[in-house]
Each structure stands twice: as C-alpha cells, then as structure tokens.
Amino acid sequence: MEFIAEHASTFVALAGTGVFAGLLAGLLGVGGGIVIVPVLFFLFQALGVSADSAMVIATATSLATIVPTSVSSIRAHHGKGNVDWPLLKQWAPFILIGVLMGSYLVTRVKGEWLSIMFGVIATLSAINMLIGRKDALFSGLPGRTGQGIMAGSIGLFSSMVGIGGGTLTVPTLTFCNYPAHRAVGTAAAVGLLISLPAAVTLLFAGASPQDAPVGTVGLVNLVGFICIVPLTVLFAPVGAALANRLDAGKLKKVFAIVLIITGVRMLAQSFV
Template sequence: MSDFLSQWLPTMIAMVLTGAFAGILAGLLGVGGGIVIVPVLFFVLQHFGISAATAMLVATATSLLVIVPTSISSVRAHHKRGNVDWALLKRWWPFMVVGVIAGSALALKVKGEVTSAVFGVVALLVAANMLFRAKAAPIAQQLPGMAGQGLMAGTIGFFSVMMGVGGGTIGVPLLNACNYPPHRAVGTASCFGLLISIPGAAAMLLAETPADAPQGMIGMVNLPGFLLIVPLTVLLAPVGAWIGSKLEPVMLKRVFAIFLCISGGRMLMQVFA
C-alpha cells in the first residue's frame, strides 16, 4: 500500500488538480480545454518533480487525447445548431491533417523546450488578440483562394498539435480575421479539434515514454490523467459557467488573456532562462 501511495498518489493528485482547475476555467471563460489543460498540467507536473521538457510533452499528449471525446460532444452540439461549415471542412481537412502529421513528427523529434516555446509565443499572441483586437475590423473581407485556405488549414493543424490544443485557439481568430461569421467559426473549429486530436493523440500514444515521466504512461500520454481530467472537466465546467454568469463578460476575457500572458510568459522564461 505504501509503495502504491508513493508511486501513484503524486500523479493522481496532479491530475485531479488539473482536471478541476481546467474544468472551472473552461466553463468560466468559455474556452476549449486544451488551452487550459496544457499550462496547468505543465506546471503541476513540475511541482511533483517532473522535468520541464517531459512535463510539456506529457501535458500536450494527454491534452490531445482529452480533446477527442470533448470534441465529439462539441461537434454534435454545434451541428444541431447549424453552425458547422461542412463544405469548408471538405476543402480543409487534407491540408489540416498534413499539418498535424508534420507537427506531431516535429514535436516528437525536438525537445520539450521547443514545444514550450511554441505554446508560449502563441499564447501571448492569442492574449494580445483578445486584449487589443476584440472590436477591431477584419483584416480581409473574405477567405483567400484555395492556396491561401490550404496554408491556413495546415498552419492550424501544425501549431495546434504541437501545443496540444483543439482548433479553436488558432482557427477561430484566423477565420474571424477573414470576416467569417463568428458562430460558424466556433462551430466549424470544433470539427478542427477532431481532425487535430485523433491523429495527434495516436502519434503520442505510439511514442517512446520519457524516462522521468510520471506513473501510468502509454507513450507520451498519461492514462490516469486522461481518465481523471475528462470527467472532472465535464462535472466542473457548469460550476465555472455559473460563476461566469455572475461576472462581466469583458472582464472575463481580460482575466483569461492575463492567464495566457502569465502561462505563456513563464513557459518562455523557463525555456530561455
């Protein structure tokens, strides 16, 4: 019993804390789980003695597997409301999958510090977009031609899988910048999450486990983390939503932007320190 507690208890505590915090934040701020799970799990794992490089790989891989069931639920809900652009998905999915494969291969080849730097930079860009471009006019009046759209899709897949996030973090701002209807952008981006998470998680499950990874690993994915984070995020997201309903929406966006700035900034400080 003592061996079980010493080996498994720190991992279980880390995953419970991550799932609870991610669920509340996701409900509070109305964001996808990955952009919350990855930084929270990254810092929590380090608190329990995992190296920063391994913590980032485990965080992104576990987040990708968590996104699979949550994306399925999200796609069904948005499809019922008619907010999924299936024609766009038919054009984009091959380019996005190619981007996901390339991003997964690079993430597994380079050290965790590189993926930390990617997450940090993109998190700061997303935060800046939320703070300074919330009411800004679109950059373009419509989506570009097929070559431009293919580049957009590949970029979303490439960086999202390296960060361990669904398609909304990068996809929604890019679509909005092209004057795409906001609700359609969110609904269609929920499908991006499936295109990103399924091949990305599969690659991470087949990868070699780092020597200093926590207990319960399959490849780069922490199985106890997946099993604990999914139900806790589902259970506690309504709590976060209830808290959010009592607060000012503009303030919530600023709070989330600050959260991203702190998380992204700390990741970059660890990389370049």
C-alpha cells in the same frame, strides 16, 4: 489502494486541472488545451520530471483529453447549425497533413522548443483576448491555396503545442470576416481533426522518456487523461451556467492576463 494513497496529491492536482479547464471552457469559451498544457507542464516538473519530458507529455496528454470533449462540443454546435461542414471537408486534408507533420516533430524536437512555441502562441492569444478586436482584417477567406496553407498551419502548430481548434481557428476565421458563431462551431470540429490523429500517433509512436510520470504510455499520461476528462465534461456546463450570471468579458480579460504571465514564464524557463 496503496498506489492511490502514494499518488493522492497527483490525482487531486490532475482532477483540479479537469475542473479548472471545464469551468473555463464553459465560462469563457476557451479551449481546454490552452489551460491543460501549462498546468501539466509545471505539475510534472513538480513531480521530478525534466522540463523537456514534461512538455512533450503535457502536449500529448492534452491532445488526448481534447478528443472526447470536442465530440461533445461538436454535437452541441451541430444542433445549432454552427458547424460549416463544406469548409471543414475542404480543410480536412490540409489539417491532417499538418497534424501528422506536427506529431512527428513532437517526437523528434526537444521539449524546450515546444515550450517556446506554446509560450508565444499563448501570449499572442491572450493579447488578442485583451484587445478584443471586432473588425475583420480581410474581406473574406482567401482562395483554395491560401486556405490550404491556413488549415495546414493550424494543424501543424496546434498538434505541436497540444491545443485544439479554437485557439488558432477562431481568430483566423474571424480575421477573414467569417461569422463568429460559425467560427466557434467549426473550430470544435477542427479540434477533433487535430486531437484524434495526433493523440493516437503520440500514444503508439512516441517513446516514453525515462523520467516519465507513472501511467505514461507512449507520450500520453493515461492517469492524467482519466482524471481530467470526466471532470472537464462535467464542469463545462457549470461554467456555461455561470457565464449567464457573471461578467464573462471581465473574467476573460483576467484570464488573458494570467495566460500572458504563464506564457512569459514558460518562455523565461526556456531561455534563462
């Protein structure tokens, strides 16, 4: 009880992260990682953790939280027939290679570089949300080699910045004239392929920094995981219900602006 009382504000902040991520996931269809990583990054720094340590722990913890939420999402999309299992089977080896490379790099590079990478990806994703491009850039998916490069890159960059499949997979597929609903469903499965091996690797192979927040094992903060996951799962359906009552398009643009500000702030902290 003394431990809980001493860290009450931290628990409340982590719980709030779970609620916020769940609501946005249901309301706007955005992956939890794009929300969880920056919140944890700034929260851990407020607790006295260095920026480098905060970023790697935020990345690993975010990946861990994506595992159970992606399982739930896969079930829902599979029930609607929106998961392209043949494509996933073809992409899986390349995604796993990218994830293993990315997880290794997370344990080796400075958190500053991960912050820069996240800032760039978040800003570009937000711009894509604001533009809302409907037409495809290409008539279809490339050949096996091109798809292997695409899948490997998605695994590499997603595992390095703590995001699931949606942020990179959905725009990549839709730019190749792939049906949007199938892209979202398949991205949920890609998220599990990314998050599970990455989280396990960073949990057991990562070395906890000396200034890691309480409850960190390897590079995963288990306190954050326990606080965030149940509330994300609980509030995602609430967000989905709100989406039917609110103008999700306008809310998505507001979120995109907030995401741009967050991405730019992370970039500024790395360079200034």
